Amino acid sequence: MTTDELIRRLSAEAPAPRPRLELRLFATLSAGLLALGLWVATRYGVRADLPATLATSAGALKFVGGAALALAAGRLACRLSRPGSRPEVCPLSVATLVLAALALGWTAAGAALSASLAxxxxxxxxxxxxxLSAPILAGALLTLRVGAPTRPAATGALAGVAAGAMACLAYALWCPADGVAFVALSYGGAIAVAGLAGALAGGRVLAW
Structure with a gap:
């Protein structure tokens, strides 16, 4: 058997390629967002002034910030799910994570000075x-198991941040609170705790 024949035989016997991990995680997060959004809309309803809310600072923080954070964290989690790979220095990812950290730090400092912020x-x-983030986190971790993360805790933490951000998007369909400090504290705090939960769970679920 020649080399060319061997290559053709192996190519014919090779399994069909799996969808890219990024696409699988995006599908998981999107399905979770859709399911939670439908549940929130059915259980609590949707804000009548939702379109107008999107033009406010709180609305931008809830929806635009949440979506950008979920995409950035999900992208980095996929990168860490490949052995030997390092997170790309993506301007959007870095800017989103830095802004989120600044928002949390600003809110925490403000809360220490004024109880009205909490x-x-x-x-x-x-x-x-x-x-709301728990089922999305579970689905994200199961999806990331397809890869082989060498830093399971860090990968799990990013999955938790993405799941928390998606849960924020679903909850914001109903949430009537629009104070920037309130949103940064409650939404940002929930995302931070979801990230911690993801790190703890990822250390076990994603280990190999």
Whole structure:
């Protein structure tokens, strides 16, 4: 058997290529967002002033910031799911993560100076978002298991951030709170805790 014949035989016997991990994770996150969005709309309804909300600072933080954060974290998680790969220095990813960190830091500093930045409803809001993020995080971790992450905790943390951001998008369809400080504290806090949960779960689920 010649070399060319061997190559043709191996090519014919090779399994069909799997979809790219990024596409699979995007499909998982999108399906989770759609399911949670339908559940929130059915259970609580959708804000009547939702289009107008998108033009406000809080609306941009909820929807635009949440979507960008989910995409950036998901992209980096996929990169870490390949052995030997390092996260790409993507301007969008870096800018999104830096802005999110600044928002959380600003809110935490403000909360230390003024109790008005931490209303009682913030804890309830964050708890609801965390519960919504749990099934998306589970699906994301199962999807990322297809890869072979050498840093499972870091990969899990990014999956948790992506899941928390997606849960925020679904919850924001109903959430009537529009204060920038409230949104940064409750939504940002929920995403941070989801990232921590993802790191803990990823250390076990993604280890190999």
């Amino acid at each position: 209303p009682a409803g913030a804890a309830s809001c964050a708890r609801s978002i965390l519960l």
